[in-house]
Amino acid sequence: SSPHVHSVSYGNDENQQSSRQYMLTCNIAFMKAGVGGKSILFASGDQGVCGREGCGIFTTHFHPGFPAASPYVTSVGGTNFATKNVIGNETAWKGSGGGFSNTFGIPSWQADAVAAYKSDCPNCPPAKAWNNTGRGFPDIAALGGDVNTYCIVMEGSFSGVDGTSAATPVTAAVF
8 A cells, every 4th residue: 555644845836737627636636645544745845935936026926836735735834943053943944935825715724823823914925915815835844944954865975955845755754
């Protein structure tokens, strides 16, 4: 049988998908996996709220990612260590993908948390830049920033890696 937890480092902006129907079809597959006892974790992306399309000089609208914004997966964002060479306090990582979906509404299980966030957000960007009724993501976050990267061995040499594509498999391993 296949593993119960799957880590996926793939995504594009919702606008870059072939259609809304394609995303809904993917959601059906994600739901089937969930009913079958599978958890699918998706990296939220490394372009911040601007997504792969970017925000341009004048930010007019953010670009949420898919499948990370799907309500039927667990989206993993990235944190950063607060201090170079210190494994300690973490902060939000500005490169972590996230925001509010333009396709999927706020799920009932998220409504209270999203409302609390929005009610106490003195540093929120202008409301015109994001969808006030969209599902918020990422769901969770793990180390993904570049202050202190993960150390790996690749082709016999040590190397540092970062990003939500590093945070997601670590989170899947914890699960």
